[in-house]
Amino acid sequence: MGSQLGTIFRISTFGESHGGGVGVVLDGCPPRLEIDVAEIQLDLDRRRPGQSRLTTPRQEADQVEILSGTFEGRSLGTPIAMLVRNKDARPSSYEHMKDVYRPSHADYTTEAKYGIRNWQGGGRASARETIGRVAAGAIARKLLHAVAGIEVVAWVSRVGNVESNVDPASVALEAVESNIARCPDSAAAEKMIERIDAARNRGDSLGGVVGCVARNVPPGLGEPIFDKLEADLGGALMSLPASKGFEIGSGFEGTKLTGIEHNDPFVPGEDGVPRTSSNRSGGVQGGISNGEPVVVRVAFKPTATISQAQQTVTREGEATTLEAQGRHDPCVLPRAVPMVEAMVCLVLADHLLRQRGVDVLPPLPA
Numbered sequence: 001m002g003s004q005l006g007t008i009f010r011i012s013t014f015g016e017s018h019g020g021g022v023g024v025v026l027d028g029c030p031p032r033l034e035i036d037v038a039e040i041q042l043d044l045d046r047r048r049p050g051q052s053r054l055t056t057p058r059q060e061a062d063q064v065e066i067l068s069g070t071f072e073g074r075s076l077g078t079p080i081a082m083l084v085r086n087k088d089a090r091p092s093s094y095e096h097m098k099d100v101y102r103p104s105h106a107d108y109t110t111e112a113k114y115g116i117r118n119w120q121g122g123g124r125a126s127a128r129e130t131i132g133r134v135a136a137g138a139i140a141r142k143l144l145h146a147v148a149g150i151e152v153v154a155w156v157s158r159v160g161n162v163e164s165n166v167d168p169a170s171v172a173l174e175a176v177e178s179n180i181a182r183c184p185d186s187a188a189a190e191k192m193i194e195r196i197d198a199a200r201n202r203g204d205s206l207g208g209v210v211g212c213v214a215r216n217v218p219p220g221l222g223e224p225i226f227d228k229l230e231a232d233l234g235g236a237l238m239s240l241p242a243s244k245g246f247e248i249g250s251g252f253e254g255t256k257l258t259g260i261e262h263n264d265p266f267v268p269g270e271d272g273v274p275r276t277s278s279n280r281s282g283g284v285q286g287g288i289s290n291g292e293p294v295v296v297r298v299a300f301k302p303t304a305t306i307s308q309a310q311q312t313v314t315r316e317g318e319a320t321t322l323e324a325q326g327r328h329d330p331c332v333l334p335r336a337v338p339m340v341e342a343m344v345c346l347v348l349a350d351h352l353l354r355q356r357g358v359d360v361l362p363p364l365p366a
Helices: 037-047 091-097 107-114 127-148 186-201 229-238 251-256 333-359
Strands: 010-015 021-027 064-068 080-085 151-159 208-215 243-248 294-300 310-313 319-322
Touching (some): 021 127, 127 333, 151 333, 243 251, 294 333
Antiparallel strands (some): 208 294
C-alpha cells in the first residue's frame, strides 16, 4: 500500500480512522531545525473535527505526541515519529454498513484490491489519515521559511457555485482564518456558510475548490521530465481524500487563450534576476520554478457520506437502499485548507533539499 511521499524529505503515514491512532514518520529532516510542538498543534487544530458547525461533530483534540527525532527543541536529523491517538472513535456506528458498499466511497474498490477492508469508518481511506500529513507539513513549513523564507497560504476559493474574489498575491492567513468557511472574501464566505448549512439540513453535501499560493519560491526547484514540480504537486494534492482535480496557473482556462495572450513576458528584476510581468504559468515553467509565486487549485467533490437514501448493493450483490449514519462533514473544504497547505509544503521542502544537493556539487571539467 503506497503510504510514502518524497525523495529526501520523506514521510510515511499510518493508522485508521477508528483504530488506536494515526500518525507519521518523517525522515530526511535536516538536523538542528527548531521544532515547536505548539506550531505543529496549530495546524492540527485547523484540521481537526468539531471545530465549527460546518464540520463533523466528532470530538477529537488531536493532540500530537513527538516520539522520536528531536532533542531540546531541535531536530536530530533522525526519523521524527509523531502520533495522535483516537479518543472519540465510535466503530459501532458503522455496524449497519459493514456488508454494504457506500456510494462513491472506497469500500468496494478496497475490497476488490485486497480482499479485505476495515469497515469501521473509512479505515485507511478516511480523511483522518491526513493528520500525519498535516503534522509533517508543519515541520516542512518551518524548514521552508527558515531556509528560503517561503510562505504557503491556502483558502476556500469556491463552494458549490459560490465563487470568491481573492488575489493570490496578497491573501493572508489572518483573513483566511477570520471565518469558519476559511474564505478571505467575507461576502462570499457568508454565502458559502449559508449553502453548507442548507446542504447539511437536507442531509446532503457540497464540494468546491481550494486555492493555494507559495510565495518566495526560488527559481530552480523541480526537474524537467518526470519529476516536474507541478507533476509532484499534482500527485501530492490529488492523493488527498475527495480531491478530483488539479490546476496550476491559468489551468484549464488558459486553453481559451492564444499564445501571445498566455505567455508571461520577462522583465528585469532586482539584482539582474529575471521576473515575469504576469504569472499565467503559476510559477513553474518547463517543470522548474521560475521565482514567481506558485499558484495552484484543487477541486474537492461533495462529501460522499450523506443521510439521504441512496441506491447501492450488498457484498453479495443484492440491491438495497442505504441511509448513512455517523458524524461527517457536510463540506470538506474548510478542513481541507490545512491539508492542501501541508502537501504543498511537503513537496516544496523535498525539492528544496534536492536542489541543495545539486547546488553543492562541483562543476564538471570542460
